[in-house]
Amino acid sequence: MIKKEFVLVHGAAHGAWCWEEVAARLRARGHHVVAPELPGHGRRAHERSRASVASYAAAVLDAMALEGVSRGIVVGHSMGGIVIPKVAEVAPARVAHLVFLAGVVLPDGGSMFEVHLSPSTRDLMAAMARGGGNGTIPFPAAFAWSRWMNDLPPGHPVVQAALPLLTPQPLRPFVERVDMKGFYAVSVPRTYIRCLKDVAVRPDRAAEYARCLGVKPVDLDVAHPSSAYYSRTAMARPGGWRGVQPPRGRAQWAPLVPSAARSAAFGRVGDGAGPTGAAPCDRPRPLHSTMARE
Numbered sequence: 544m545i546k547k548e549f550v551l552v553h554g555a556a557h558g559a560w561c562w563e564e565v566a567a568r569l570r571a572r573g574h575h576v577v578a579p580e581l582p583g584h585g586r587r588a589h590e591r592s593r594a595s596v597a598s599y600a601a602a603v604l605d606a607m608a609l610e611g612v613s614r615g616i617v618v619g620h621s622m623g624g625i626v627i628p629k630v631a632e633v634a635p636a637r638v639a640h641l642v643f644l645a646g647v648v649l650p651d652g653g654s655m656f657e658v659h660l661s662p663s664t665r666d667l668m669a670a671m672a673r674g675g676g677n678g679t680i681p682f683p684a685a686f687a688w689s690r691w692m693n694d695l696p697p698g699h700p701v702v703q704a705a706l707p708l709l710t711p712q713p714l715r716p717f718v719e720r721v722d723m724k725g726f727y728a729v730s731v732p733r734t735y736i737r738c739l740k741d742v743a744v745r746p747d748r749a750a751e752y753a754r755c756l757g758v759k760p761v762d763l764d765v766a767h768p769s770s771a772y773y774s775r776t777a778m779a780r781p782g783g784w785r786g787v788q789p790p791r792g793r794a795q796w797a798p799l800v801p802s803a804a805r806s807a808a809f810g811r812v813g814d815g816a817g818p819t820g821a822a823p824c825d826r827p828r829p830l831h832s833t834m835a836r837e
């Protein structure tokens with residue numbers, strides 16, 4: 544087996560911890576895995592004032608340089624989808640392939656707030672950020688469960704293990720407009736993985752994001768994925784995540800994420816393995832309250 548380099552970028556309110564299960568599976572196969580912690584998240588939650596799309600990308604690039612990544616398969620989950628294009632733009636020679644795992648994809652000059660969130664969700668998040676007083680969105684447990692873990696019962700041990708690890712999401716990366724012209728001019732292969740039961744990045748919106756990248760999505764019949772729901776439980780239970788019995792959808796996706804990413808690297812994902820470049824994406828149609836939510 545040819546050994547590969549994987550760089551795993553987490554999404555909103557999460558941290559590097561959410562990749563532990565996937566990283567362990569890849570390392571067991573001999574691959575080199577880097578899971579950066581973004582400023583304002585996880586162990587770097589105290590750095591919330593530094594959080595921006597640029598500082599997120601810089602954190603990923605710094606981790607890649609520190610770990611000696613020379614041709615990485617860079618995976619961005621959810622909000623991570625707005626980060627990995629800037630990584631490819633700054634250091635295209637270090638990026639072998641981009642994998643957008645239920646990731647948000649911006650047009651040039653777009654922001655996550657205006658492109659991905661409905662007006663009602665924007666208003667709710669802005670109000671939560673104002674209420675917190677420090678420029679972060681403190682997602683209530685019920686809100687986080689309904690967006691990211693809703694295929695599990697609220698009292699499930701996997702949910703109970705994951706919720707305390709979430710940190711308030713800095714608002715700035717959600718609202719700042721991102722210059723994407725450089726990314727859309729870069730020649731880097733890319734794959735989009737769409738999750739058909741996702742309510743955070745809904746399938747219709749995910750299809751538009753894949754179109755922005757010039758690819759057809761690779762579909763998984765799962766909800767919004769996060770390895771967090773297994774990894775922390777695995778640390779507390781003998782036998783790892785197999786000691787927890789989640790619904791069928793969660794049980795299926797965990798092995799598939801590294802498989803999909805590996806397949807992208809070897810060009811075995813069919814139409815989902817996209818061209819090395821794509822025309823700049825048009826600004827997606829306006830969202831309504833029933834559309835995609837992060």
